[in-house]
Amino acid sequence: MNGGGGSRHILRIIVRASITLLMVAVLNFILFRVIPGDPASLLLGGARVSVTAEQIEAQNQRWGLDRPLFPDQAVDYLSATLRGDFGYSFKFRGRHVADLIAERLPDTIVLVGVAQIMAIVIGVMLGIYAGWRRGGAGDRIATGASLALYSTPAFWLGMILVVIFSTALGWLPGYGAYSPGLITGSLGSFLDYLQHLTLPATAVALGLIGQYVVVARAAMSDVLTEDYMVTARAKGLTNGQMLMRHAFRNAMLPVVTLITLNIGYVVAGAITVEAVFAWPGIGGLTVEALNARDYPVLQGIFLLLGVSIVLANLVADLAYSLLDPRVRQ
Amino acid sequence: MTSSSQDKTPLLEIDRLSVDYGLKGVSLRAIDGVSFALRAGEAVGLVGESGSGKTTTAMAIAGLLSPNARVSGGQVRYRGNRLPIDDDAAMRPHRWSETSVVFQGAMNALNPVHRIIKQIAEPCMLKLGMSRGEATKRGSELLQLVGIPADRGSAYPHELSGGMRQRVMIAMALACRPSIIIGDEPTTALDVITQAQILNLLGDLRSQLSLALILITHDLSVVAKCCDRVMIMYAGRIVEDGTVAEIFAQPKHPYTRQLIESIPNPASGKKMIRPIPGDPPNLVNRPSGCAFHPRCPSVMGGCATEVPSLNKFGRGRVACHLHRSLTQEDKVAVHA
Numbered sequence: 001m002n003g004g005g006g007s008r009h010i011l012r013i014i015v016r017a018s019i020t021l022l023m024v025a026v027l028n029f030i031l032f033r034v035i036p037g038d039p040a041s042l043l044l045g046g047a048r049v050s051v052t053a054e055q056i057e058a059q060n061q062r063w064g065l066d067r068p069l070f071p072d073q074a075v076d077y078l079s080a081t082l083r084g085d086f087g088y089s090f091k092f093r094g095r096h097v098a099d100l101i102a103e104r105l106p107d108t109i110v111l112v113g114v115a116q117i118m119a120i121v122i123g124v125m126l127g128i129y130a131g132w133r134r135g136g137a138g139d140r141i142a143t144g145a146s147l148a149l150y151s152t153p154a155f156w157l158g159m160i161l162v163v164i165f166s167t168a169l170g171w172l173p174g175y176g177a178y179s180p181g182l183i184t185g186s187l188g189s190f191l192d193y194l195q196h197l198t199l200p201a202t203a204v205a206l207g208l209i210g211q212y213v214v215v216a217r218a219a220m221s222d223v224l225t226e227d228y229m230v231t232a233r234a235k236g237l238t239n240g241q242m243l244m245r246h247a248f249r250n251a252m253l254p255v256v257t258l259i260t261l262n263i264g265y266v267v268a269g270a271i272t273v274e275a276v277f278a279w280p281g282i283g284g285l286t287v288e289a290l291n292a293r294d295y296p297v298l299q300g301i302f303l304l305l306g307v308s309i310v311l312a313n314l315v316a317d318l319a320y321s322l323l324d325p326r327v328r329q
Numbered sequence: 330m331t332s333s334s335q336d337k338t339p340l341l342e343i344d345r346l347s348v349d350y351g352l353k354g355v356s357l358r359a360i361d362g363v364s365f366a367l368r369a370g371e372a373v374g375l376v377g378e379s380g381s382g383k384t385t386t387a388m389a390i391a392g393l394l395s396p397n398a399r400v401s402g403g404q405v406r407y408r409g410n411r412l413p414i415d416d417d418a419a420m421r422p423h424r425w426s427e428t429s430v431v432f433q434g435a436m437n438a439l440n441p442v443h444r445i446i447k448q449i450a451e452p453c454m455l456k457l458g459m460s461r462g463e464a465t466k467r468g469s470e471l472l473q474l475v476g477i478p479a480d481r482g483s484a485y486p487h488e489l490s491g492g493m494r495q496r497v498m499i500a501m502a503l504a505c506r507p508s509i510i511i512g513d514e515p516t517t518a519l520d521v522i523t524q525a526q527i528l529n530l531l532g533d534l535r536s537q538l539s540l541a542l543i544l545i546t547h548d549l550s551v552v553a554k555c556c557d558r559v560m561i562m563y564a565g566r567i568v569e570d571g572t573v574a575e576i577f578a579q580p581k582h583p584y585t586r587q588l589i590e591s592i593p594n595p596a597s598g599k600k601m602i603r604p605i606p607g608d609p610p611n612l613v614n615r616p617s618g619c620a621f622h623p624r625c626p627s628v629m630g631g632c633a634t635e636v637p638s639l640n641k642f643g644r645g646r647v648a649c650h651l652h653r654s655l656t657q658e659d660k661v662a663v664h665a
Contacts (some may be wrong), residue, residue: 001421227437233391233502234432235452236424245451325485326441 009321017314024306031075032299033069040065042090042253043291047224086300091292099299100285107177107266108281111274112266114197115204120259122205123212128251130213131220132243142213150210155272157205160275166200172198176278188252201278204270208262213256253324257316264312268305338409339366340449340508340541341390346403348385348394356610361565362403364639369508372535372542374552374573376588376610377562387511390430392420392541396399398580411517423633425452428509429502431531433517437541438498439486445497446472446482453457471500491524501543501663510535512544516551530646549592561585564610564620571645581647583627619650627651 040059044051060066067073080087082254125179126146130139149157175177177196183189223229224247232246237329267282274283282301320325360382364410367373377381388394390405392414400415407427413419430437448465450473457465469479477494486494495515499556502510512531516524532555535664544556552559552573560586561569561577569582580586587605607624611617616623622632629649639648 029510064431227432228440230393231430231432231438231501232440234391234424234430236426237451238421241455246440246443250440324442326487 010318013314013317013321014192017310020310020313021307024126024310025081025303026079026305028299028303029074030233031302032042032054032295033073035295037295039063042295044313048051052152081303086303087296088098089294091289091291091294091297097296100139100297100302101282103278104282104285107279108268108270108274108283109266111197111279111281112204112268112270113199114201115270116259116262116266118201118205119208119212123209124216124255126302127213127216127255128220128243128248131217131224131251132247134217134224138316139217146210147215148204148210150205152213153272154207154216154270155276157206158273161199161203172196174199175278179282195294198317201271203276205325207273211258212255216251216255219254220247223247223250227305249323253320256319256323260312260316260319262311262312263315265305267308268301340371340408341367342367342406342570343367343383343386343390343493344403344406346386346389346405347401348382348389349399349401350395351397351399353614356399358401358615359398359565359612360389362563363562364403364569365560365567365570367509367541367543370535370539371558372532372544372555372556374544374546374559375562376546376549376559378547380564380609380612381562382511383562385565387430387513387543387545389414390509391430391511392417392424393430402578404432425507426456428511429507431510431512431515432499433514434457434517439494441486444485445489447505449497449501451480452501456505467504469499472497474534477498477588490523491519492496492526493653495519495523495527496530499527505532506538507540509541509543510602512542514546515544516546516548517595521550524551525554531555549588557626561588564615565567566614566620567639567646568621568649568650569637569640569645569647570639571643571647574645577643579644582621582649582653583625583651584621587626605632621646 024311038056039238040056040063041051043063044055057066064076065072084098086101089095089097089100092100105125123146126142130142133139157322162174165172175194177193178189179192224327229242229246232242237245269282271286274281275287278284282304286301288294289301343365345364345365346360347358347362348360349358350357359380363382373548375386377383385394385398389398389400392412394400394414405412405414407423407481412423417481430470439445446465446468449468453459453467455463456462457464461563465482469482471480472482477496477500479495481489481493486497489497510531515531516527518633519527528551531542531544534540535555539583539615544552546552549559556573558570558572560567561576561582563584569576569580569585571581576585580589584605587603591605592605593602605624610620616633618631618635619625619637620630625632629650635650637648637650639646640652642652
């Protein structure tokens with residue numbers, strides 16, 4: 001009875017996610033057809049060069065832009081997307097969008113992934129502590145500090161970190177991901193990479209900690225007012241046992257939702273922080289593509305972002321039903 | 330360890346207990362000099378409306394006062410020893426092993442994310458030092474004792490009906506073999522049939538396991554069903570204390586009488602219940618003298634100025650000027 005309801009629940013979640021993914025692809029197609037700018041003239045060098053109508057016509061014919069948007073072009077786009085063909089970049093002539101993204105993706109995943117882990121561990125611990133001791137001095141300091149960090153732009157924190165630890169103290173590099181001249185794959189290059197990673201990851205993490213503290217604290221203080229916490233106290237449990245056995249898992253429910261939703265943004269990169277540190281990730285690629293009006297690349301990045309957020313939602317739903325038996329039916 | 334020594338010392342003595350709550354700088358006296366004794370195996374009902382102090386009295390006995398509560402006078406003795414009821418950590422060994430509480434399990438008193446067997450077994454492991462296997466076995470036995478098939482132990486609270494959850498709550502309260510069980514409105518939010526089943530179960534278990542029971546309720550009919558003695562509370566004080574039979578047949582305090590008259594009784598043929606006129610007392614601005622005097626139909630001189638003490642009257646106790654004068658006349662009669 002339990003298992004049947006559970007698997008039907010999971011199936012429903014997966015079907016819903018698939019429909020959302022299709023919507024993402026369709027919207028992505030429409031979005032880039034309604035924004036101003038004519039692909040043919042962009043391909044021919046932008047508005048600065050004068051081109052003949054014949055040249056434009058030839059380009060349109062070559063790329064199938066003379067055919068109706070719907071259904072021909074839309075079907076072309078969807079089937080190409082399903083095959084993993086995201087088209088060619090305008091800026092990096094002749095290069096596949098998929099290759100460009102694949103090149104940048106690992107560095108972004110490392111940067112934002114490490115930052116998320118730092119923020120989750122520190123933020124959730126601080127938030128649980130603040131909620132447990134709500135109203136106390138520790139709570140006020142933790143909540144105040146995290147709200148201050150929450151409202152500070154991460155790129156500004158990044159600049160401050162560069163000024164202190166890179167420019168003034170000279171402890172850590174503040175630019176790029178690699179030092180030139182090191183053999184890739186060696187231990188030395190790995191340590192060098194970690195050194196380059198420290199400041200940008202810290203900047204991104206500091207920007208993220210606030211929301212974890214706020215959500216974990218609110219969840220914890222809600223849980224503490226629940227009747228089952230009085231029951232736990234009446235059972236003669238110590239404060240530690242009450243916290244670990246009864247409060248923690250209930251307080252984790254909203255936090256897990258936040259964590260999984262944030263995982264969706266790991267691939268999007270941290271646009272401003274990557275720009276400050278010249279980090280070679282997706283965020284940097286987005287800025288370059290925007291500046292060059294490189295629509296195919298942007299379209300690819302948007303699709304990647306949409307897909308990863310839908311998948312993160314899927315994971316959030318599944319994780320939630322593992323933690324909370326009430327949503328399993 | 331003879332039974333006679335146990336008979337002399339009551340299981341639980343509440344001695345002139347007063348508890349205040351601090352609310353935004355204002356101190357509010359929730360219970361004021363409450364005294365009573367509970368013998369082993371006895372069932373006592375604490376009855377009163379909201380704010381009468383019945384829950385505060387019970388929570389003080391269980392050592393579960395909230396952090397803003399302060400014991401401002403008196404003490405609670407368990408088997409002759411004073412309980413550290415205002416020391417959260419020092420009360421821990423006492424909790425559940427000696428006094429357990431049946432909360433309103435129909436509501437949210439069970440943890441929604443744990444299986445019920447785990448919640449019942451938890452105190453067995455933590456307080457009695459049982460292994461997980463032993464504790465689970467004991468949990469299954471307890472479930473059967475309260476009339477739930479042992480294989481339902483893997484259910485989560487939301488998968489059970491209100492009555493079943495209340496049974497789980499009772500099974501949980503029995504886990505560490507306590508001598509006192511406090512029922513905190515255990516049948517509120519249940520339909521009448523389930524209510525009767527739960528009360529019968531509590532009564533059966535009490536005689537079977539010779540438990541003392543303190544039942545907190547605003548419902549006199551619940552007390553009539555399963556208590557030996559009733560204490561009526563009003564504005565933080567006990568106003569009447571007597572056996573169930575006495576109180577229902579011959580209520581002495583005007584408040585008790587009105588409480589009984591406000592119970593709907595279809596058998597009597599009366600169509601209307603008679604509500605008690607006036608408002609419940611304001612504890613911040615407690616009425617002077619007897620707190621019930623603004624609502625009392627038998628109010629007389631002295632009621633507004635002098636607090637009536639809780640005096641012995643027959644086999645019970647009553648705090649009312651009406652009856653103090655009577656007892657004095659009785660004494661005069663005896664002396665003459």
